[in-house]
Amino acid sequence: MSHSSMWGSISGIIRRDLLLAMRRWSDAAMSLFFLVIVVSLFPLGVGPEPAVLRTIAPGVLWVAALLTCLLSLARVFTPDYLDGVLEQMVLVPQPLSLLVLGKVLAHWVISGFPVVLLSPLLGLQFGLEGEALGVLVLSLLLGTPTLSMIGAIGAALVLGVRGSGLLVALLVLPLYVPVLIFGAGAVTSSVAGIGGEANLSLLGACLVLSLFLAPWATAAALRIALE
Amino acid sequence: MQWGSASEFFAMGGYGLYVWTSFIATALCMIWEVLALWRRRVAARAEQRAALLGGTDETAA
Amino acid sequence: MFYPLAGRLIPWFAAVAVLLMIVGLYMGFFVAPTDFQQGESYRIIFVHVPAAWMSMFLYVVMAIWAGVGMGLNARLSFMMAQAIAPTGAMFTFLALLTGAMWGKPTWGAWWVWDARLTSELILLFQYAGVMLLRTSIDDARRADRSSAVFALVGVVNVPIIYYSVQWWNTLHQGASVSMATGSKMAATMLMAMLIMTIAFWLYSIAVILARVRCVMVERESLPTWDEKPAAMSEAVEAR
Numbered sequence A: 001m002s003h004s005s006m007w008g009s010i011s012g013i014i015r016r017d018l019l020l021a022m023r024r025w026s027d028a029a030m031s032l033f034f035l036v037i038v039v040s041l042f043p044l045g046v047g048p049e050p051a052v053l054r055t056i057a058p059g060v061l062w063v064a065a066l067l068t069c070l071l072s073l074a075r076v077f078t079p080d081y082l083d084g085v086l087e088q089m090v091l092v093p094q095p096l097s098l099l100v101l102g103k104v105l106a107h108w109v110i111s112g113f114p115v116v117l118l119s120p121l122l123g124l125q126f127g128l129e130g131e132a133l134g135v136l137v138l139s140l141l142l143g144t145p146t147l148s149m150i151g152a153i154g155a156a157l158v159l160g161v162r163g164s165g166l167l168v169a170l171l172v173l174p175l176y177v178p179v180l181i182f183g184a185g186a187v188t189s190s191v192a193g194i195g196g197e198a199n200l201s202l203l204g205a206c207l208v209l210s211l212f213l214a215p216w217a218t219a220a221a222l223r224i225a226l227e
Numbered sequence B: 001m002q003w004g005s006a007s008e009f010f011a012m013g014g015y016g017l018y019v020w021t022s023f024i025a026t027a028l029c030m031i032w033e034v035l036a037l038w039r040r041r042v043a044a045r046a047e048q049r050a051a052l053l054g055g056t057d058e059t060a061a
Numbered sequence C: 001m002f003y004p005l006a007g008r009l010i011p012w013f014a015a016v017a018v019l020l021m022i023v024g025l026y027m028g029f030f031v032a033p034t035d036f037q038q039g040e041s042y043r044i045i046f047v048h049v050p051a052a053w054m055s056m057f058l059y060v061v062m063a064i065w066a067g068v069g070m071g072l073n074a075r076l077s078f079m080m081a082q083a084i085a086p087t088g089a090m091f092t093f094l095a096l097l098t099g100a101m102w103g104k105p106t107w108g109a110w111w112v113w114d115a116r117l118t119s120e121l122i123l124l125f126q127y128a129g130v131m132l133l134r135t136s137i138d139d140a141r142r143a144d145r146s147s148a149v150f151a152l153v154g155v156v157n158v159p160i161i162y163y164s165v166q167w168w169n170t171l172h173q174g175a176s177v178s179m180a181t182g183s184k185m186a187a188t189m190l191m192a193m194l195i196m197t198i199a200f201w202l203y204s205i206a207v208i209l210a211r212v213r214c215v216m217v218e219r220e221s222l223p224t225w226d227e228k229p230a231a232m233s234e235a236v237e238a239r
Helices: A003-023 A025-046 A050-075 A078-083 A085-091 A096-111 A113-125 A130-157 A164-192 A197-226 B006-014 B016-060 C002-031 C040-072 C075-107 C115-136 C140-171 C187-218 C229-237
Strands: none
Touching: A003 A025, A003 A096, A025 A050, A025 A096, A025 A113, A050 A078, A050 A096, A050 A113, A050 A130, A050 A164, A078 A085, A085 A096, A085 A197, A096 A113, A096 A130, A096 A197, A113 A130, A130 A164, A130 A197, A130 C140, A164 A197, A164 C115, A164 C140, A197 C140, B006 B016, B006 C040, B016 C040, B016 C075, B016 C187, C002 C040, C002 C187, C040 C075, C040 C115, C040 C140, C040 C187, C075 C115, C075 C140, C075 C187, C115 C140
């Protein structure tokens, strides 16, 4: 199988999904609104004291980003599943894991990347500044694609199952824990003056690992779901 | 044997609550599991018997 | 073939398990001395450590059966994985409960976020995920294979969680407490703990074999009426 057709099929999928998403831009907007609301709940629950907010900021922002990603998983495969397009994808000669990789990356561009872009503003709301803000953005940039890749496994497993919303959360959240630890840890280290490099490199490693392994598991799960 | 008396044994040096809760919880879980499996076995075999008998009646006719 | 064999093995495993538990408990309470640092509260390890070890062994064994099932497409393998999950979840729950019971008098807190307890907690969620996937999916074949995929993904996750939480604890140096026993253990303590672990292992085998037999009956995975009518009625009469 030629290199060009491989790349051609991935880019084809990405292009198609991005086009579709631009027609449904409200999906991306919903993710952002959810993120902002959830983030705003914490000061309301905990109190507006700046020192406290600065301490909890990395964790709160990261957990909110994580939950936003989790909720967006409902849209990664379901629309195509309902339209019958997913069944076609499984039958195509190109390796399903590559198609999945393209699909999930497109999904991240729509649902995850906006989170990364909005994060500095939310960080400022919590009193994060300078280097910490940069580390926050970088950690989310590395982390949210990983979350999308891992989450896709869960989304594929529960395709078409009733009550799948809660079930996918239960399946995927344990898998999200390491990414959360490294992501929030990077920002916390930066705030503490230690520097976020160690955590960021671990995040990078998680991303690379997920790019290689997750599509394969997701493809297996899709085949099982579509049999 | 290192316990002076039965009450010393139950007190466990003041930690009785923690020690006995742990052991009793473990025992209860195991007993519950075995009982639940027993009930499950009885139910499964009853259903199997019913299905078998239902089948034989039909074919006998 | 498996069904009657399993049926004959169960009483043996059960009997030896009970015997070893009696021996282990006797050693744990009447032979092992009082701990110098922790007093009598340390005796909880005689159930806590075996339960924790079982929770992890059983998850790995379940994942192996899941992998074998996916590889060989063998229903019995999937049924074994199905039978293991509840027992594994039970031991995970007990590990957490007894861990809290041990932690409170020893370190003053019902819960600490060290790598071991946190990994146990995640393990419990993963067992729950495996079981819930099975109950939520109606088609037996899809349920088998989806649970298998999740079990396999989860088996990779647990060591990752363990190391990432350890890392996290070294970053946040304030409250890092470990559930490990610092002091060296007396030989009798170690022996009693090992005996209890083996006892739990044998108990698990007995219970899991009993459960897989139930699953086989429920899923009508015994020899069919068409193939071997004698075997079917024999299985019905079998104890």
